[in-house]
Amino acid sequence: MAALLLLLSFAILHLKVSAKNPVLAENQEVLTHASEAVNAVLDTVSDSSCSLVFLSDGSTSSSSIYSVYQKMQSLGGPMGVGVFQVTRERLNDNDTEAQAVHIMKRVRELRLLSWCVTVLAVSEEPQFLASVAEWALQNRLLVWATRLLVLTRLPLEDLRHVMASHWTFSMMNAMVLNVEERTEFASCGLYVHLPYSDQGPSTVRVATWSRARGLQLLSPLSLFPQKFLNFHGATVNVTALPFPPYWDTVEESSPDGTTTKGFTGTDYLMLEAIAGALNFSIRVLPTANWDEVTDRVEDRTSFLANVIYAVFPNRLLRYDYSYMFEYAFHAFTMAKPALKPRWQSLYYPLTDGVWAAILAVVIIMPLPLILIVRFGTEDFTKGAIGPKLAVQEIIRTLLGQDLSGYFPSTHSCRLLLALWLVFAFIVGTAYRGNLTASLTAPKYPARPETLKELVSAGARVTMPPYGAHFRDFFKQSDSSDFKTLGERVDIVPTAVDGLDQAVTRGQAHMEARRYLELVIAQKFTRADGSTRLYVGRESVFPGLSAWPVPHDAPYKPVLDRCIMAIVEGGLYEKWSADMVSRARQESRQKEQLETEAVESEETDGGTRALTLTHMQGPLLLTLLGLALAGVTFALEILVVWCLASRT
Numbered sequence: 268m269a270a271l272l273l274l275l276s277f278a279i280l281h282l283k284v285s286a287k288n289p290v291l292a293e294n295q296e297v298l299t300h301a302s303e304a305v306n307a308v309l310d311t312v313s314d315s316s317c318s319l320v321f322l323s324d325g326s327t328s329s330s331s332i333y334s335v336y337q338k339m340q341s342l343g344g345p346m347g348v349g350v351f352q353v354t355r356e357r358l359n360d361n362d363t364e365a366q367a368v369h370i371m372k373r374v375r376e377l378r379l380l381s382w383c384v385t386v387l388a389v390s391e392e393p394q395f396l397a398s399v400a401e402w403a404l405q406n407r408l409l410v411w412a413t414r415l416l417v418l419t420r421l422p423l424e425d426l427r428h429v430m431a432s433h434w435t436f437s438m439m440n441a442m443v444l445n446v447e448e449r450t451e452f453a454s455c456g457l458y459v460h461l462p463y464s465d466q467g468p469s470t471v472r473v474a475t476w477s478r479a480r481g482l483q484l485l486s487p488l489s490l491f492p493q494k495f496l497n498f499h500g501a502t503v504n505v506t507a508l509p510f511p512p513y514w515d516t517v518e519e520s521s522p523d524g525t526t527t528k529g530f531t532g533t534d535y536l537m538l539e540a541i542a543g544a545l546n547f548s549i550r551v552l553p554t555a556n557w558d559e560v561t562d563r564v565e566d567r568t569s570f571l572a573n574v575i576y577a578v579f580p581n582r583l584l585r586y587d588y589s590y591m592f593e594y595a596f597h598a599f600t601m602a603k604p605a606l607k608p609r610w611q612s613l614y615y616p617l618t619d620g621v622w623a624a625i626l627a628v629v630i631i632m633p634l635p636l637i638l639i640v641r642f643g644t645e646d647f648t649k650g651a652i653g654p655k656l657a658v659q660e661i662i663r664t665l666l667g668q669d670l671s672g673y674f675p676s677t678h679s680c681r682l683l684l685a686l687w688l689v690f691a692f693i694v695g696t697a698y699r700g701n702l703t704a705s706l707t708a709p710k711y712p713a714r715p716e717t718l719k720e721l722v723s724a725g726a727r728v729t730m731p732p733y734g735a736h737f738r739d740f741f742k743q744s745d746s747s748d749f750k751t752l753g754e755r756v757d758i759v760p761t762a763v764d765g766l767d768q769a770v771t772r773g774q775a776h777m778e779a780r781r782y783l784e785l786v787i788a789q790k791f792t793r794a795d796g797s798t799r800l801y802v803g804r805e806s807v808f809p810g811l812s813a814w815p816v817p818h819d820a821p822y823k824p825v826l827d828r829c830i831m832a833i834v835e836g837g838l839y840e841k842w843s844a845d846m847v848s849r850a851r852q853e854s855r856q857k858e859q860l861e862t863e864a865v866e867s868e869e870t871d872g873g874t875r876a877l878t879l880t881h882m883q884g885p886l887l888l889t890l891l892g893l894a895l896a897g898v899t900f901a902l903e904i905l906v907v908w909c910l911a912s913r914t
Contacts, residue, residue, distance in 0.1 A: 498547035616701030729765035
């Protein structure tokens with residue numbers, strides 16, 4: 268890398284100025300005298316490992332710039348230099364504009380290859396300086412670590428206007444070295460624009476240079492000062508929309524009884540802490556949707572979006588991100604599967620094998636009972652019972668009824684009945700226990716808990732408007748599950764709409780897990796404390812999230828340090844836990860008020876009443892028994908009537 272920067276590169280476009288031009292000759296003379304001032308400034312703020320980039324409007328010849336470079340090298344100047352010139356005669360020409368954009372891209376490549384870069388723009392034309400400011404902004408030429416030094420000679424009024432009206436000069440790490448005396452002993456003033464100061468936005472003369480006195484500082488400010496350590500009480504514009512627990516609106520009551528709109532949430536609390544540290548106040552700009560939130564960041568109307576956004580490659584084309592401080596685990600929620608009425612509820616407590624074994628025992632048991640009763644007495648005819656009575660006795664004891672008393676009192680009969688009663692007691696107790704458990708704590712149908720299960724279920728997935736970025740991201744994935752998920756994503760106006768559809772249509776809704784849990788607790792909780800929705804056990808993906816900020820925002824390093832300090836101190840997690848705890852407490856209080864307002868159906872301290880869904884089996888069995896009994900009774904009447912008619 269360093270070897271590349273040692274090369275002196277020239278990229279000269281349409282140089283149409285003549286060496287005999289008096290303006291050119293005068294500019295060369297000024298540049299020659301001002302080169303010592305430039306050297307004095309650069310020697311103060313940079314070292315020999317930094318590279319230097321010249322930008323000129325063509326009014327200064329390359330030979331003059333090269334002579335300046337030689338002087339800098341003799342004084343231990345920059346490690347490498349690049350010279351780029353654009354003719355001032357065709358600044359409004361489309362072809363020149365395209366070539367200027369190409370030059371800015373080359374300069375940006377040089378910046379990316381260099382350890383550090385100082386850009387020196389040389390021109391006395393306000394139009395060219397304004398063009399440089401726009402080109403640098405559009406092509407992302409500068410970051411805060413890149414110093415921009417403008418060498419010009421302009422009237423003070425024009426200089427202040429140029430510096431205050433362009434983001435590149437007012438917000439970035441830029442200073443202007445203005446030649447104020449055009450004599451052989453030229454003197455220069457060094458100016459910087461401070462967007463935030465005690466006097467508000469102002470252009471300050473921080474130093475002067477003359478050949479006799481050298482570089483002299485006129486204020487406590489250093490050269491290329493940090494502009495964002497103190498905002499001096501200024502108002503900073505931010506954008507956001509409600510997205511609890513990260514950001515939300517609240518109604519605040521003032522002492523005079525009026526109600527004002529306030530803000531809360533983990534992200535707002537963190538920005539409020541940063542505002543206290545950097546001494547600025549927050550103004551939340553009104554926005555209609557999530558696209559507008561980031562649009563205002565992109566056009567630099569808003570300093571940042573004060574709510575977390577997942578980091579996607581396609582979003583990085585539009586804006587940058589602050590320090591990535593949150594893992595927004597995106598999960599999906601669906602309606603809890605309801606219990607379907609099942610007439611087999613009386614059958615489920617025992618397995619098929621147990622039912623088969625019980626049936627076999629019931630069929631086999633009457634035979635030894637008949638034999639013992641019939642042949643185990645002295646008088647075979649005394650106490651003899653038939654198969655019908657034996658089967659009745661076996662079934663009635665199995666159902667928990669007492670014996671009829673028709674059995675003889677022989678030891679063998681008593682032993683057999685004792686063994687059977689023990690068997691009936693164990694089977695009956697086990698069945699009743701499992702039946703009670705299955706009715707009061709039934710087994711719910713299987714529900715999707717992972718991404719693979721969600722895809723296999725074939726359900727549609729809804730997301731709020733910003734979910735379009737997620738949908739595109741899923742479709743570009745190499746995973747078949749993510750691709751399938753991307754094809755099924757539908758966009759809904761709000762998260763509440765998506766959750767409503769999840770309840771009514773059996774769809775899934777996907778958002779950040781913390782947000783889903785909070786909204787479900789607030790809006791989809793029954794009076795008994797249960798919820799109609801559940802959140803999948805496995806997250807769809809852990810998305811790194813941060814605040815959107817404009818590309819190459821000069822205040823990003825200061826903002827990142829503050830965010831890092833807050834996160835490492837545990838404040839962000841503390842605020843998040845407090846928000847969720849407060850929401851749960853409010854939800855419980857609301858449920859309690861609703862429960863007290865209506866007649867409670869749970870009077871025994873929380874027992875759960877069985878519904879028709881649970882008791883359908885015994886009810887159907889009763890109806891079936893009544894039907895069979897009715898048919899049997901009708902047949903008996905018919906038989907009796909037929910016999911009576913024959914006689």
